[in-house]
Amino acid sequence: MYRIDLAGTRHRFPDLKSLLAAATPLRSGDELAGIAAESAEARVAARHILADLPLKTFLTETVVPYEEDEVTRLIIDSHDQAAFAPVASLTVGEFRDWLLDDRVRARDLTALSPGLTAEMVAAVSKLMRNQDLIAVARKCRVVRRFRSSIGLRGRLAVRLQPNHPTDDPAGIAASILDGLLHGCGDAVIGINPATDNVEGAIALLRLIDDLRLRYAIPTQSCVLTHVTNSLQAIERGAPVDLVFQSVAGTQGANRGFGIDLALLAEAQEAALSLKRGSIGNDVMYFETGQGSALSAGAHHGVDQQTLEVRAQAVARAFRPLLVNSVVGFIGPEYLYDGRQIIRAGLEDHCTGKLLGLPMGVDVCYTNHAEADQNDMDNLLTLLGVAGVSFVMGVPGADDIMLNYQSTSFHDALYVRDVLGVRPAPEFEAWLESMCMLDTRGRVAPREIATLPLARAIADQRFTTP
Amino acid sequence: MSQPPADDPLARLRAATQARIGLGRAGHAMPTRACLDFDLGHARARDAVWTPLDVDGVTAQASDWPVIAVRSQAPDRATYLRRPDLGRELAAADGLPAGPFDLSIIIGDGLSARAAQAHGAALALDLRQRLPGWSLAPLVLAHQARVALGDAIAASMGARFALMLIGERPGLSAADSLGAYLTIDPRPGRMDSERNCVSNIRPPHGLSIAQAGEKLAWLLTEGRRIGATGIALKDAAPTRDRPHVHHQSHAADPARPASGQAVAGGDGDGGPFPP
Structure with a gap:
């Protein structure tokens, strides 16, 4: 059970998955499932609680039971404790701030990645504004x-x-x-x-x-x-x-x-x-x-x-x-x-x-x-x-x-x-x-008839096998 | 500046597809004409989604066939789009006769009332001719309908088969495509795998009324003989009609049938998910 008193109102969330659901920006699928926050205020209350939740919580508490679901087992069993170390002591809210910190660079995020579970990443994203989602993604480098x-x-x-x-x-x-x-x-x-x-x-x-x-x-x-x-x-x-x-x-x-x-x-x-x-x-x-x-x-x-x-x-x-x-x-x-x-x-x-x-x-x-x-x-x-x-x-x-x-x-x-x-x-x-770029390296708008590729493909015969 | 291709090596290939190729360019963008063509397609599709079913119009087309109008529990279009579950439940069975009947045909708006209006009554009348000796329930027109609503309607009339003729999700170039979904021993809770679907009924570009009527009459007759619809009936279909059971490539997009194939299951609304 998670609870918080905000401006004189007590908000309760029975478990981790209901807390995560309530903290999610409004979308019709969660409404259809009957798990969206009951009010705009409840949504913010859930985010307050989520922000103070230690990231480690997600290593011991699952949203889909470990025994019943091989995706949960994959996530838990493949978690890399050493990679997790730099953020192991943080709450979800502190993790957001850490991600946005200028000193955290692409190589740090690459090294951290095996230490993050899906639920940790989902949780922190729920505390991020659109600009945060853009800024943090921009730092990541995956080739x-x-x-x-x-x-x-x-x-x-x-x-x-x-x-x-x-x-x-x-x-x-x-x-x-x-x-x-x-x-x-x-x-x-x-x-x-x-x-x-x-x-x-x-x-x-x-x-x-x-x-x-x-x-x-x-x-x-x-x-x-x-x-x-x-x-x-x-x-x-x-x-x-x-x-x-x-x-x-x-x-x-x-x-x-x-x-x-x-x-x-x-x-x-x-x-x-x-x-x-x-x-x-x-x-x-x-x-x-x-x-x-x-x-x-x-x-x-x-x-x-x-x-x-x-x-x-x-x-x-x-x-x-x-x-x-x-x-x-x-x-x-x-x-x-x-x-x-x-x-x-x-x-x-x-x-x-x-x-x-x-x-x-x-x-x-x-x-x-x-x-x-x-x-x-x-x-x-x-x-x-x-x-x-x-x-x-x-x-x-x-x-x-x-x-x-x-x-x-x-x-x-x-x-x-x-x-x-x-x-x-x-x-x-x-x-x-293929002569398709202009002097500034952009795909040139030109008469495609002059392009060898267009000529060649257009002259080819395609038949249904 | 728009640059329509002059000596066009694409001309022959272009004839092989309706895809929007060879549009030319205005800088990096599409030329004005191509943008407006696209907007027209989208506007038609949007109108098809949001235009209500015209009961009087369909009733007039149904000639001597008695027509009863019903509604799902989705009170309006905006709710219907968000709550597919409500579109599968009947608001009230008042006015539906007790039956029994061999077949109940339901014309539902689905995601394109335009399709239901354009082809629904014509297909129902075509089928009636092909099914001599079958006792047919009054034609039911259903507002804010998903596929499974037909089962609730047919069940309340004691019909052996439910046939839902429903507007499919409009595409940019086809806003009036009708789908037909057949269930034996209909009742609420029937699964998609227990239905057969004939999709893309859209004369003159898709299946014609006669082609669809022929396929459906075959499915009904054979379904009655073997006492089943769904996978079992699909497997009995003539090879040329036998579907490929799709594992559609996009996430959560199972079983989208190809044009005109009689398939088991189906997504109900031309939409990506089973209703």
């Missing part, structure tokens, strides 16, 4: 490599997302070409398949791999299919660069995705065995999203943001090349409007970086959410300032397969230009070699 480098300072990569409602090869190739011509694709060329089966996945993998080899593009490919499909594709000799999987923050929600930690480990091992990376061998790609555990009926009364950080703790166990939140995709019953989506996007990015993940964000919304392109411009710009490792590039921001709006190739050009950040260095050199 991963496969054929390109993700997360270097001053760089912002883009996942080229060329989805098509029937997986038509020519249609997908058209979107890939358009993305490349806008300087996108350095994070990954990643397709969400419309038809989810192994044969389809293999056909798409061959399509991207063929383009990549033919034009020597320093990037990696991924078909975002279920991990068991990727395993089968590997067995059948398909060119699998990255293994994708959606992950959640409880064992039950992961079961809903048809996965457990052992399966992820098996998939990672299979992908590593292919040794397809040129400058590194980080082979996993994960997506997460606030609300997934509640949707699966496996949230244990824990708020969705805390569970999101637990999902990130799952991701961190597999040294991923890429991790992104699909923040606005999940729908208004979890994040109602632009304000909630923006807050959650900044949270997911910051908490992931603190845990040591190469965080990107799918800056996005659905048509039944109270959000529009202006909200996405705001979030994209804020994340750019926060040093986001990658964002999505979707033709015209309109994903015609998944039926939602993400960021466009143009948005990527915008944020790179206004913030002076550049593509991954290997990819930038390739753009240069």
